[in-house]
Amino acid sequence: MSTRWQPIPIHTIEGFRIGHSTNLDAATGCTVIVAPEGATGGVDVRGGAPASRETDLLRPENTVEVVNAVCLSGGSAFGLEAASGVARELEARGIGLDVGVARVPIVCSSCIFDLAFGSATVRPGVAEGIEATRAALDTEPAPVAEGTVGAGTGATVGKLNGPTTLMKGGLGARARAAGELKIGAISVVNACGNVVDPTTGAAIAGMRAAADSLEIVSMEDAMLAAVEHLAMPLDRTNTTISCIITNARLTKAQATKLAQMAADAYAHTIRPTHTTNDGDTIYVLASGALGDRAFPLDMLGVAATRVLEEAICAGCLSADGIHGAPAFKNLHN
Template sequence: MSDSLEPISITDVEGFSFGHWTNREAATGCTVIVAPHGAAAGVDVRGGAPASRETDLLRPENTVEQVHAVCLSGGSAFGLEAASGVARELESRGIGLDVGPTRVPIVCSSCLFDLAFGDAFVRPDVEAGAAATRLALDGNATGLAEGTVGAGTGATIGKLLGMDRAMKGGLGARAFSLGALKVGAISAVNACGNVVDPITLEPVAGARVSADGTQIVDLEEGMLDAGAGLTMPLDRTNTTISCIVTNARLTKAQATKVAQMAADAYAHVIRPTHTTNDGDTIYVLASGGDDAPACPLDLLGLVATRALEAALVAGCREAEGICGLPAARDL
């Protein structure tokens, strides 16, 4: 195994296909990660009010062993409807758990809150999920678009001081190889806090000093200065949702552990993170079979953390400003 990480496209991770559905006018969308041949899966849910589907199936004591897709979506709880479209499209292609008369695709889903940003009454629906799935399976993409696309279309960050001083978040997708091991991460960054570069610790995007300003406030120091007078607006309207993909072979319990380890990326990049206003979820999908590259679990967790850090930063750096909010590239 090589001793250094090499950047690769997330589409180079075997066993997975990816697709977006985007509505920029309404500032919402969804992103689908399909495992046509199934993948072992785990999840780490740290949010206080997550909007999710089929996460209980990923508990190690439950009997379903393979997941066929993860749908990351805007629309808050309404966006869970998109996962039904993913399931219908997969069933039409014979992808899913064989139950006799048909195949039942196992589709996990998590949603972020974007209703207060664009059009609150346009959400990813059944057809949106099906369209993203068709693109994933038929698009023959050599890369995956990042920024203001898919689940990141309505993502915003730095909202602790109010939406008028926030900035545009987005969707990032980054991956690395370590010898034969491949690990990628997709993240829709819709955090209450700021996003910083984990290497330089410089701010990438976040709460601005004023609504027309370009300087980013240090939110953690601001919270300390506020002390007992601190208020937390925009309750339950923030969620960063992510999916790790790897060609390693994992059990459900191991995949869950990798998801827990990868959550460190949130703490490294988002300041503050895991607040009472954030509903954070990370999935892990592992496509590897008997010939999968061998890798110590702790090493895999480290690579997953690095990939997710890069995806979180990319989601903000690649975003374009819409609906009156600037993005990092605009400043």
């Protein structure tokens, strides 16, 4: 990335607070990105099997202009309940859309499928959503934990040949600044495919050659070789879900376009990506803390793509192996 764009901690982007709820025993959790003063939102959904809430509100033609939080969660569709906990906690703090008789927090949410990795019966719910929201709002801003934490606790990658040869994915959080302009990404990497370094093509995590091997093999090549006999052992159980945050001011249409552009990061780092078994989703939240200063949308799109690439890689590089699934760290220790 250009030397004008310097790395910064993602928690220093104005207008946002971030918190986790983690259950290592059950290998699941949730992560909340809160915009206490509200943020303009957009979304791009490209996977074939998304589990999501309130994404239609972000369509540019719809009337709700401000988002209060994005909840990324494990637990598949059950995990959408965590967003209700986020909404309850925000309502208790007077945060939400004023509808006269109440304040209704606008909470968007997407989930990964982690039920087959840890516990199939323990999922993030209302209590975990509340816990993550309190962690975001009741503690001093601090560097965001990465790897096997929050919504990334049960994330795995490289699943063509089933659970015996997959590797650990995780949650990554990266940000950059060019002067006062800041942009960051949080990504929960639970992809069907392998994760690679986009600058070198080297594998970071993915499908291993055998259950007792730490050699990562090309999943794309394996899929092409299968031809007529390709079958996913766990259909619709993969998803990379991400949230781009920025202190720039954007319209809903611009935030939507930014999310679409940032989806290139998935293609650059995940192979294969956007399969029928993935629910890939990207949110964008723009706090507008920089006021009315305008920045070229295409430039912001490139910056968002680059920082999301970094977050995706960081999610796997930072992950710890749990429940028998090795991580990148195991390959290099």
